Structures are given as C-alpha cells and as structure tokens.
Amino acid sequence: MDNLESLVITRRLRVPIDALHEATSDWGETAARQLDAALLSVGFTCSADLLERLSRLPGGDVIDLGVRVLSAVRELVGDHVQHNVYFADFPRNVPDTLEFWAGLLRETLLDPVAADRVQGPALNLLDLPGYGRYGHTHADLLAVHAELVPLAGDRVTVLELGGSLEAEARELYFSLAGSEAPLAAEDLVALRALASFHASSGAAHPERVPVRENRAVLNEVRLAAGLPLLVDTVTDVLRLACGLSGGDVTLAVPTKFRSFRRAERRALLRALDSVATQAGLGDVARHRERWKRLGERLHPHEHPAFPRAARVFEVARGDLRVEGPGSRVEAALAAGRTVEAVGLLERSPGALLRRLDHLLRTGPDERVVLEAAERAVTGASGRVLLSLREHLQNRLAPAAGRVFVNRQARAWTAPDVRPPLAREVLTRVLAVLDAEIVRRLPDPGRLIVDPDMLDVALPLSAKAVSPGFGMLPRGSLSAVDGELLRFFVHWREAGQRTDYDLSALMLDAFYGSPEHISWTNLANGFAQYSGDLVEAPAPHGASEFVNIRLADATHPIVIPQVNVFCGERFNEAAEAFFGYMTRDAEQEGMPFEPRTVRMKSDLRGSGQIALPLVFLRGDDDRWRVKWLHLYLQGYPRFNQVETNRLTTSLLVRSIVERDYLRVRHLVELWRAKESSEEHVTYLGFDASAAPPGARVLTPATLHEVIPA
Structure with missing residues (x-):
C-alpha cells in the first residue's frame, strides 16, 4: 500500500487521503502546518484544500502521512541521499587543473610510503593518495557553506488533495493502461503493481489496451485472476509468456522461459489457438527462436484440442512454410511493383502509413500511393498519424542528418541521402493528416x-524517458530561469568499484570550437567542476556537479554528459540519477539544494555515455533546455568527453535541428x-x-x- 501511495504522490503530485475520522483538537492543524514547513524546505507545499483536509485529521495520522509524503518527494528530487563533493568549497576555490595535479604529485613524492606505490614507467592517478575519494565528511561540508538564501525564483511545487488511495490508484491505472504511446520500463512496473492492486478489489479492468506491451502486463494479472485474456495476435501470447517468466514484454532482449504450470500451459495454448489464423502465422518468423524455446515449455503435442496453436511451433521449426504479408510486400517492391505493394499494405493501414515516405520514392505511381494513404488514415491509430505528421514536416527542409534511436535509447546518426519529396505532395498529405486528427480529438469545451x-x-513514445521530476518528452523546449546553472550526477555502486564522470561539452553556434569541463579541465572563466570521484560505495555513494554562470558563458551550446569510466553500467548500479538546478548569483547554499532542483531522473540506459539534455542560448540571449534522453554506446571502459566529442556534437545537432511535433x-x-x-x-x-x-x-x- 505504501508503494502505491508513493506512486500516486510522485506521478500525480496528489496526496491520497481516505475517509479517516476527524480530529477532536487543534493538534491536527498544528501537525499539518509543520508538514507544510518541512515540505517547503525541499521545494513543495500543500494546496489550500490539502492543508485544510490535513488539519481536520488527528495529529498522529498527519505525522504518519507526512513522513511518507516527505520521503516520497525528497526521493523525487534527489534529496534522499547525502550529496558530498570532492572540493569542499565548490564552486569557490576550484584549483587550476595543472596546479592541482602538480600538488598531488608533489605530496606523493614527498611521502616515502606513497612514493613507493607510484614507481614504474607509467603513473596511475588512482595511486595518488587521496585522489578521487572524499577527504571530508558531509558534516564538514555543511560547516563550509552558508545557508541557502530563499528567493522568489525558487521552485515551489504544489501538492494537491487526492481522493482515496483506491480512487487515485484506479485513475492512474486506467491512464497508464489506456495510453496510446508505449510506456517506459518503470511505468510498466507501475502498471503491473496497479493492476494487481485493482484485481484484489474485484473491480473492473480496462477492456481497451491499445499498446501491446501494456496488454501483456495486464494479461499476467488477468491470467492469475482467471479473467479472459486480451489477445488478437500470436505475438500477444509470446509477450505474455515472457512476462510470466519475469522477462521483457517488449521483446527487446531474449527471455529464458520458466516451467509453466499445467493450467498456465492450457491458458496460453488456448489463447494461441484462438489467434493462430493463416494470416497470424505470418508473424511467427519474426521471433522464430523465441517460439522454439517457448514450445519446449508448453508441450503443444500434449494438447490435441489446440491444433492451430501447434501450427505456430511447426512454423517456428520450419516444418510448415508460411509466407507473411511483409515478405510479399518486400518482393513486390524489389520487383518494382509499387501498386501491388500498396494493395497488400492497405490491409494494414498503419503499416502503409509507416512506409509512406518509402512508397512515394519507389516508383512512378504517386497518385495511387496518395489515394491509398488518404483511405488509410481513417483506419490507423492516432499515434501513427501524429508520428507520420512529425516525420513529413521534417521532410519540408533538408536535415543536417538522420538520427536513429532504439528501444534502449541508444542513438546514432547517418547522412540523409533520401531524395526530397515534392512540396505539393507533402502539403497534401499533411492536410489530410491534420483533418483526421481534428476529427478524432474530443470536444475540449x-x-x-x-x-x-x-x-x-507530444509523447509519441515514452520508452526512452525514465520517469522522474520535471521530465519532458524528447524534443521538448523549456526556459532556463536563473543566473547559475548547476547539473549533477549521483551514483551508488552495487558490487564493484564504479567511476562515473560528469562532464560538459561546450560548442559554438556552428557546433564547433569545442571546450569542455571535466576531471581533465576543472574550471574555465565561467564554469567549475566539483572534483572527480572514482568510487561510490554504500551507503552514501558519490556525487559530482558542474556549475555554470550563464551570463559569462562564451559558448551558446552546453551539453552535459555522464561517462562510465569503469565499473557498472547505469542499469547495473544500485542507484544512478542526473538532474539540474538553477539559482540566482547572490544565493549561497550547499552544492545540492532540493528547492532549486528543476529536473531529476534516473539513469538506466544500456550505453556507456548518457546525454540527458542540451542547454541552448537563443538570439534573444535567453537560455533554454532541449530534452534528449539519449545514450551512446561508448567504450567498455575509460570513456571521456574528449573522445566522444564529434559523435556527441553530430547527434545533438540532429536533435536540436529536428522539428518535433x-x-x-x-x-x-x-x-x-x-x-x-x-x-x-x-x-x-x-x-x-x-x-x-x-x-x-x-x-x-x-x-x-x-x-x-
């Protein structure tokens, strides 16, 4: 229950309150105001309705609820850990890089014991005494820094009064389950917890679940509750089997199937038998190996009542040949028979629209393609229409390059060598798409x-966006208010020594003249680095910061990045998150101040280099942030901002210059x-x-x- 309560608080900024008994004294009002004061210290406050409702509860209930609320919002902004820094005075008195290294080396050579450890043809910086590890406690850091000066520009996020936990959980459950866009991995975990909670109450579940990964999660709960499964393709059953085995319902990574109980095998085979039509069998080849492994667990030969389900595994083993619609389309296009390919694709309107650009470039039958597209728009999902709209509006002008992002947010670029599409064709299709989108939008009043x-x-996909505080979809722009920009990373290793390096790549308006701030360049005229930490043991982990005086910045493009230098990847660490704060120049305070946090989110990508966002100075001298949510593959070890400079600049330029819907x-x-x-x-x-x-x-x- 506490997890669901925290989920509602952090996802909706609403505090669920059940119909508890009323207080008989003013102790509840006193406790409510104490809670509001504690919340203000981390940049939150109670709405008037929430404060009034809390004041009518018994004081003990307010205290118990307040502890949970405060814990949830502190973790939301990253204030649940101790943020220490290597240079205790940061951002003041950050040393010159050469002087810093020379001083460390001098101290080492003057210490006979330490000098023995650095003998040899090469110098390992980690052998220098004290390097990369805290030389002071968090209490020492508190003594160095003055208290934060509160200003009107500090963030104050309002927490609203919610209904009962059951009502709030149901609303969040139906919202996630009914999403037209794929969800992030964390949202799928939340959806599973919400569905299980909902099932325990015996209430109705949503019947329309458009995204198949979401459907697989709900089918796990429905199967356990004895409810009919929501399946209409054979792949829906495969996703469900992956979910039941604790694997990946998105099918992005292989799953090791567990042994299923007999009742589960019958349910899976029954569902498979109901959708294994001749057309449905064409999808089996896409996941042939997974189907083979699943067949070894389901034993379809023991269930003669499901003959069509058995055919799925015959196709997977190659005993039965079935030509899918995709292969027939490819054959027609390869032979130059565009009209035939369009006819085949019209059976699946979404597939036709997803390939529209390609079809318009493959042959002389432009009129046939356009007329088919105009017919297809009424049968495709709204997400497909919006995605195509965004794609085609970027074909109106030449792009610097094409950017590709996979399901793990790993990104790469390529030159755009596609021939242009005629402007009149693009204008016609865009008008058709807009008209259909308008038709589907509800009356807003x-x-x-x-x-x-x-x-x-628009969040056309949330897979790459790890939920957090102040998060926006990739391509969003938002203002950066404040004179000081400070971004941070915090990590805690799970099992082996792990070294992450926070860095900043700075570029001119043409994405050239690179300059950087990192452990190899501690400061320049407008930016400072808090110091390199090379390990992050439990319980406190490690934190690094970069501070930038925006008015003095000589480069209009600032790209924060987090490099895995050695140790665990982001998705292997016990904890890893990134965020940024803004302050005015006269504000003091600790390196980390929760009420100045504007954004914070977990790092979880499979790449070795994280690119969360980019800061841009416009022609009006105002700074804005554009959201990236990208990861680069990088090297297995020793990633540095200097070695990925070209890749980063090309990738960021492609995102910045793209016209997002x-x-x-x-x-x-x-x-x-x-x-x-x-x-x-x-x-x-x-x-x-x-x-x-x-x-x-x-x-x-x-x-x-x-x-x-």
Whole structure:
C-alpha cells in the first residue's frame, strides 16, 4: 500500500487521503502546518484544500502521512541521499587543473610510503593518495557553506488533495493502461503493481489496451485472476509468456522461459489457438527462436484440442512454410511493383502509413500511393498519424542528418541521402493528416493553455524517458530561469568499484570550437567542476556537479554528459540519477539544494555515455533546455568527453535541428473544436492553476491527449 501511495504522490503530485475520522483538537492543524514547513524546505507545499483536509485529521495520522509524503518527494528530487563533493568549497576555490595535479604529485613524492606505490614507467592517478575519494565528511561540508538564501525564483511545487488511495490508484491505472504511446520500463512496473492492486478489489479492468506491451502486463494479472485474456495476435501470447517468466514484454532482449504450470500451459495454448489464423502465422518468423524455446515449455503435442496453436511451433521449426504479408510486400517492391505493394499494405493501414515516405520514392505511381494513404488514415491509430505528421514536416527542409534511436535509447546518426519529396505532395498529405486528427480529438469545451506548455513535444513514445521530476518528452523546449546553472550526477555502486564522470561539452553556434569541463579541465572563466570521484560505495555513494554562470558563458551550446569510466553500467548500479538546478548569483547554499532542483531522473540506459539534455542560448540571449534522453554506446571502459566529442556534437545537432511535433500544433488543431459548453480543458505544468472541475492535462498525463 505504501508503494502505491508513493506512486500516486510522485506521478500525480496528489496526496491520497481516505475517509479517516476527524480530529477532536487543534493538534491536527498544528501537525499539518509543520508538514507544510518541512515540505517547503525541499521545494513543495500543500494546496489550500490539502492543508485544510490535513488539519481536520488527528495529529498522529498527519505525522504518519507526512513522513511518507516527505520521503516520497525528497526521493523525487534527489534529496534522499547525502550529496558530498570532492572540493569542499565548490564552486569557490576550484584549483587550476595543472596546479592541482602538480600538488598531488608533489605530496606523493614527498611521502616515502606513497612514493613507493607510484614507481614504474607509467603513473596511475588512482595511486595518488587521496585522489578521487572524499577527504571530508558531509558534516564538514555543511560547516563550509552558508545557508541557502530563499528567493522568489525558487521552485515551489504544489501538492494537491487526492481522493482515496483506491480512487487515485484506479485513475492512474486506467491512464497508464489506456495510453496510446508505449510506456517506459518503470511505468510498466507501475502498471503491473496497479493492476494487481485493482484485481484484489474485484473491480473492473480496462477492456481497451491499445499498446501491446501494456496488454501483456495486464494479461499476467488477468491470467492469475482467471479473467479472459486480451489477445488478437500470436505475438500477444509470446509477450505474455515472457512476462510470466519475469522477462521483457517488449521483446527487446531474449527471455529464458520458466516451467509453466499445467493450467498456465492450457491458458496460453488456448489463447494461441484462438489467434493462430493463416494470416497470424505470418508473424511467427519474426521471433522464430523465441517460439522454439517457448514450445519446449508448453508441450503443444500434449494438447490435441489446440491444433492451430501447434501450427505456430511447426512454423517456428520450419516444418510448415508460411509466407507473411511483409515478405510479399518486400518482393513486390524489389520487383518494382509499387501498386501491388500498396494493395497488400492497405490491409494494414498503419503499416502503409509507416512506409509512406518509402512508397512515394519507389516508383512512378504517386497518385495511387496518395489515394491509398488518404483511405488509410481513417483506419490507423492516432499515434501513427501524429508520428507520420512529425516525420513529413521534417521532410519540408533538408536535415543536417538522420538520427536513429532504439528501444534502449541508444542513438546514432547517418547522412540523409533520401531524395526530397515534392512540396505539393507533402502539403497534401499533411492536410489530410491534420483533418483526421481534428476529427478524432474530443470536444475540449473551453481550452485554457499555459504558454509554457506550447513547446512541449507530444509523447509519441515514452520508452526512452525514465520517469522522474520535471521530465519532458524528447524534443521538448523549456526556459532556463536563473543566473547559475548547476547539473549533477549521483551514483551508488552495487558490487564493484564504479567511476562515473560528469562532464560538459561546450560548442559554438556552428557546433564547433569545442571546450569542455571535466576531471581533465576543472574550471574555465565561467564554469567549475566539483572534483572527480572514482568510487561510490554504500551507503552514501558519490556525487559530482558542474556549475555554470550563464551570463559569462562564451559558448551558446552546453551539453552535459555522464561517462562510465569503469565499473557498472547505469542499469547495473544500485542507484544512478542526473538532474539540474538553477539559482540566482547572490544565493549561497550547499552544492545540492532540493528547492532549486528543476529536473531529476534516473539513469538506466544500456550505453556507456548518457546525454540527458542540451542547454541552448537563443538570439534573444535567453537560455533554454532541449530534452534528449539519449545514450551512446561508448567504450567498455575509460570513456571521456574528449573522445566522444564529434559523435556527441553530430547527434545533438540532429536533435536540436529536428522539428518535433509539439503541443503548439495540437492546440492549433484543437481550437477548431472549441465550444461554448461549460466544461473546460486545461493544459499546463501546474494543476493547481486549473479552474475547478476542468479536465487537467499536465506533462505527466499528456499521453492522454493522443487520440485513439
């Protein structure tokens, strides 16, 4: 229950309160105000409704709830750990790099014991006494730094009053389950917990689950509860078998299937038998090896009542040959028979639209392709329409390069060698897509939009976005307010010595003239590095910071990155997260101050180099942040900002110059459906600013705006 409560608090910024008995004294009001004061110290506050409801509870209940709420929001912004730094005075008195290394080497050579350890043809920096490890405690750090000066610009995030835990969990459950966009791995874990909680109450489950990974998670719960499974393809059954085995329902990585109970085998084979049509068998070849392994666990020969299910495994073993629709399409395109390929693809409108660019470039039958696309838009999902819209609007102008991102957020670039598409063709298709999107959007009533939301990218996929605080989809733009920018990384190793290096690559407006801040260059005229740490043992781990005075920055592009120098990858460490803060120049405070945190999120990609976001100075001299959520493969060890400079600049340029589909475009379409009805739709960052009774869409619930 506590985990679900924390989930609601951190995902929706709402505090669920059940109908507890009323207080008989003013102790509840006193406890409520104490909680609000404690929350303000980490940049949160109770809404008026929440504070009033808390004040009517018994004081002991308020204290118990407050402990849980405070714990949840502190972890949300990264304040649940002790953030120490190598240079205790940071950002003041950061030494010159050469002087720092010369001083360490001098101290080593003057110490006979230490000097013996560094003898040899090469010098290992880790052998220098004290290097890369804290030389002071967190209490010592507290003594060095003055208290934070509170300013009006500090972040204050409002926590709203929620309903009962059951009601809040149900709302979050149905929102995630009904998402039209794929969810992040953490959201799938949350969805599984919510579905299990919901099943225990006997309440109804959502019947429409458009994303197949989400459907697999729900099918695990439905199978355990004896409910009918939601399957319409053979791959749905494969995903479910992976989930039941504790594996990956996205099928991105192989799963070792466990032994299934007889009842589970029958349920899986029954579901498989119901969808293993001749057309459905064409999908088996895509995951042939997985099907072979699954067949060894399901023993289909023991269940003659499911003959069509047995055929799936015959296709996987190659005993039965079935030509899938994809292979027939490829054969037609290879032979130059575009019209035939279009005819085959029309049976699957989404597949046709996903290949529209390719079809328009493969032959002289442009009219046939366009007419087929116009027919297909009514049968494709809203996410496919929006994704195609974004793709085609980027074909209107030549791109610096194409960027590719896989399911693990690993990214790479390639030159764009595609021939251009005619502008009149693009204009025609874009108009058709917009008209269909408008048709599907619900009536918003009166639409109220926070201007800061207009540059938020639509969440067409959340797989690469690890949930956290202040997170936005890849391609979103948001303002950076404050004179000092400070980003940070914290990590704690799970089993082996792990060294992460926080760095900043700085580029000019043409993505050249590189300069960097890292352990090899501790400071320049406007930026300082908090010092290199080479291990992060439990219980406190390690933290590194980079501080930048934005007004003095000589480069308009600043790219934070986290390099795995050695040890565990991000998804192997016990804990790893990145974030950034902003402050005014006159503010003092510790290196980490929770009320100045603007963004914080876990690092979990499989690459060795994390590129969370990029800071950009515009022609108006204002700074903005663009969200990347990318990882580079890097090297197995010893990654440094200097060695990935070219790859990073090419990749970031491709993202920065790409025209992402943003809330602005959707609002322009939605305005056409505004009515004078009494209901209101509010899009904004702050739910507390919405009128009473309005439908509220914040970044956390923006996926709900994607039409079905």
